[in-house]
Amino acid sequence: MSVKQDISGALRKIQKEIQQLPNITDRLNFILDMTLTLFGASTGSISIMDQEEKVLTIVAAKGMDWEKKIAAKLPFNLGVTGRAASTREITYVPDVLLDRDYVKLIETVRSELAIPLLTRDSVVGVLNLESDKVNFFSPDIINQATLFASQLTIVILEERIAKEAFEKSKREEDPVEEILGYDPSILFLKHRIRQVGPSDISVMMIGEEGSGKKLVAKALHYISQRKNAPFHTVDCSGLSYELLEAELFGSFSGKIFNPGKLEQSNTGSLYIESIGDLPSNLQNKLFQTLSDKTIPNPTLKKKDEVLNIRIFTGSKRDLLEDIQKETFSMDLYYRLAEVPLRMPPLRERRGDIPLLAHHFLYQYNKQYGRNKSFSTEALKSLTGMPWSGNVRQLQSVIQYAVLVPQETVLEPYSFQQDGKREEETRTKVSGFGVGTEILTPSENLSLNLAIEKLEAIWIKEAFQRASTQEEVAKLLGISRGSLQYKLKNNQFLDGFSV
Numbered sequence: 001m002s003v004k005q006d007i008s009g010a011l012r013k014i015q016k017e018i019q020q021l022p023n024i025t026d027r028l029n030f031i032l033d034m035t036l037t038l039f040g041a042s043t044g045s046i047s048i049m050d051q052e053e054k055v056l057t058i059v060a061a062k063g064m065d066w067e068k069k070i071a072a073k074l075p076f077n078l079g080v081t082g083r084a085a086s087t088r089e090i091t092y093v094p095d096v097l098l099d100r101d102y103v104k105l106i107e108t109v110r111s112e113l114a115i116p117l118l119t120r121d122s123v124v125g126v127l128n129l130e131s132d133k134v135n136f137f138s139p140d141i142i143n144q145a146t147l148f149a150s151q152l153t154i155v156i157l158e159e160r161i162a163k164e165a166f167e168k169s170k171r172e173e174d175p176v177e178e179i180l181g182y183d184p185s186i187l188f189l190k191h192r193i194r195q196v197g198p199s200d201i202s203v204m205m206i207g208e209e210g211s212g213k214k215l216v217a218k219a220l221h222y223i224s225q226r227k228n229a230p231f232h233t234v235d236c237s238g239l240s241y242e243l244l245e246a247e248l249f250g251s252f253s254g255k256i257f258n259p260g261k262l263e264q265s266n267t268g269s270l271y272i273e274s275i276g277d278l279p280s281n282l283q284n285k286l287f288q289t290l291s292d293k294t295i296p297n298p299t300l301k302k303k304d305e306v307l308n309i310r311i312f313t314g315s316k317r318d319l320l321e322d323i324q325k326e327t328f329s330m331d332l333y334y335r336l337a338e339v340p341l342r343m344p345p346l347r348e349r350r351g352d353i354p355l356l357a358h359h360f361l362y363q364y365n366k367q368y369g370r371n372k373s374f375s376t377e378a379l380k381s382l383t384g385m386p387w388s389g390n391v392r393q394l395q396s397v398i399q400y401a402v403l404v405p406q407e408t409v410l411e412p413y414s415f416q417q418d419g420k421r422e423e424e425t426r427t428k429v430s431g432f433g434v435g436t437e438i439l440t441p442s443e444n445l446s447l448n449l450a451i452e453k454l455e456a457i458w459i460k461e462a463f464q465r466a467s468t469q470e471e472v473a474k475l476l477g478i479s480r481g482s483l484q485y486k487l488k489n490n491q492f493l494d495g496f497s498v
């Protein structure tokens with residue numbers, strides 16, 4: 001039997017069978033299964049277009065480890081799927097390894113076909129077919145698949161499948177899907193969050209500044225039973241002993257007791273940032289409070305004192321070293337890190353940068369009423385930057401580029417926060433405005449020295465633009481504690497007063 005005959009047979013079967021399937025997820029999976037079998041594809045997906053937000057939501061997928069969670073979002077013009085949607089044209093990538101725009105979702109995929117599901121004046125979604133073989137889709141299969149897709153669009157529209165799938169994905173907004181990225185390290189992280197999220201286990205996130213530790217803590221809280229109870233945060237960096245003690249355990253003003261964050265988070269979760277900066281005495285006090293399960297509030301009656309709290313913590317460094325140096329309590333560590341989670345730095349998952357950049361672009365365009373976009377060069381330059389401040393730094397660079405420069409199509413120089421233009425930046429690297437002073441190696445070739453120098457220039461510049469340490473830290477994409485550390489220890493900031 002030819003594929004042509006199979007197509008009409010498959011479409012008839014789809015139309016008939018989906019009537020029997022009351023559940024939208026089953027209907028979509030049935031359609032996808034039939035389609036993959038028909039064209040011999042090993043994996044694939046169906047995405048539906050959100051006209052308002054200009055993102056594609058994957059509503060059915062086969063072959064991804066995260067296929068249970070299908071509401072992943074792709075920006076309208078990102079990757080092969082996005083290209084098919086934004087150009088309204090069939091996009092075929094015979095060898096994904098040779099395609100620079102390719103967003104890798106499945107390790108085994110070698111060739112991919114994306115067919116837009118079109119009406120006369122809109123894009124309903126995209127059908128993706130993938131194969132684990134290079135150049136799998138012949139011109140004949142592509143023609144047949146295109147014909148099939150046009151018929152499928154009609155079925156999807158008639159059966160209100162697109163609308164229902166879209167509404168379902170909206171209803172099911174999932175805190176874990178706020179964590180964007182398709183790098184295997186992020187997919188693994190999300191998998192772990194889904195595994196441990198619903199339990200009461202304590203989780204310690206270890207990763208550089210701005211790498212998403214707090215975002216993960218929130219996801220863990222919001223997929224747990226505690227989601228309707230409070231979620232609070234305490235940052236141990238840059239707070240004096242007394243303030244930190246009051247913040248965590250509460251304090252008296254006169255005769256009135258102000259509950260601390262531990263009590264405020266009772267029945268919910270508390271995220272403690274920079275836990276490695278917690279002074280020793282407070283480490284012991286925290287361990288005791290958590291072991292005793294007593295609310296630290298002397299004004300409470302005995303029976304009301306039970307502390308029912310889940311703790312998440314964040315640390316930039318691995319505290320096992322601090323335990324060895326005896327600056328961090330081993331008991332507390334094992335109480336807080338029942339599950340340790342490592343956050344990958346952005347530079348180790350560069351493939352995710354276009355996705356994140358588009359996400360922030362969309363967000364800030366909406367917030368500031370702009371309609372900016374990236375040139376190909378701009379995206380390329382973003383992908384190549386060092387990102388020592390990780391996702392937070394990327395976010396603030398895009399916020400600046402949306403808000404400040406005039407150009408609607410952002411170019412590499414648009415990310416320069418010193419207002420200088422392209423001609424002036426040719427001698428500089430990565431659109432980051434690095435002065436030639438740094439780029440020209442002096443006699444001393446120490447990389448650490450060069451980095452320290454660069455940090456000093458950046459910090460001084462940030463203090464020109466913002467007045468408080470908090471704002472400066474935000475501009476630099478680092479925490480306040482980290483800024484204070486650099487101010488104290490960077491030799492090129494000696495004598496620099498803020």
Ligand SMILES: Nc1ncnc2c1ncn2[C@@H]1O[C@H](COP(=O)(O)OP(=O)(O)OP(=O)(O)O)[C@@H](O)[C@H]1O
Pocket residue numbers: 178179180181207208209210211212213214215216273314356391392395477478479
């Ligand atoms: N994978 C991601 N997807 C989307 N947004 C992200 C991701 N990772 C981080 N962000 C965003 O980047 C910003 C910084 O993240 P977050 O505050 O969670 O980092 P952090 O590791 O806790 O930082 P720090 O240690 O400096 O306090 C936030 O706005 C967060 O929403």
